[in-house]
Amino acid sequence: MDIKEIQNLIKFVAKSGASEVKLEMEDVKITIRTGSEKTETTIVQASPMQGAPQMAAPLAPQQPVAEAPVAPAKETEDNSNLITIKSPIIGTFYRKPSPDKPNFVEVGAEIGVGDTVCVIEAMKLFNEIESEVSGKIVKVLVDDSSPVEFDQPLFLVDPS
Structure with a gap:
């Protein structure tokens, strides 16, 4: 450039x-x-x-965000074997392809490499986010229709 x-x-x-x-x-x-x-x-x-x-991607002005409660250390230890799927872009996180469709994945769902787990809208473009790992969805870390940052954790996956 x-x-x-x-x-x-x-x-x-x-x-x-x-x-x-x-x-x-x-x-x-x-x-x-x-x-x-x-x-x-x-x-x-x-x-x-x-x-x-x-x-x-243009960013909207930052809004105050309520702080999440601090997780106990025991829970952190349990997550050591989990893999995190992170956002590759800045945008708005959606769990569904459209409002009248079911979520791409639910907690407990088995996913494989290449499976679409969510959509992130950036600059009026809807980007399908595909899993790079196989396993079971343990936790969804972001609410539907929420803004996400680059490299923000979206899902926890148990690869076993």
């Missing part, structure tokens, strides 16, 4: 009214935050980039 493309991206974000945009490519990470008077841009480039963008 050259400087002209970055400048055009900054202008586009400023005009769009989005408060924050993150763009991650193979070797480049760009975060653009806009405020009332100034635009802040952070660019991290490890080496010359190759490939297409993997993620770009």
Whole structure:
């Protein structure tokens, strides 16, 4: 990505009214935050980039979130054998393909590699999230229609 493309991206974000945009490519990470008077841009480039963008999504202003109760240490020990399915993108988490359809997976459901476990909407695109592991769904960690962040845990899976 050259400087002209970055400048055009900054202008586009400023005009769009989005408060924050993150763009991650193979070797480049760009975060653009806009405020009332100034635009802040952070660019991290490890080496010359190759490939297409993997993620770009405007973020809504952050809402206060109620803190979850602290889990007992015993429960943490029990989760050591579980695998976490995490969100690969920022967006809105949906457990169903549409409001009138059943959930993709329920607690206790057996899943295989490549099975769709949820959908995440980002920039009006619905991205099916597929499992990279086989096992049984032990816990759903996110409520339906909730915003999720990149790398946020979505499901706990027992691989045994």
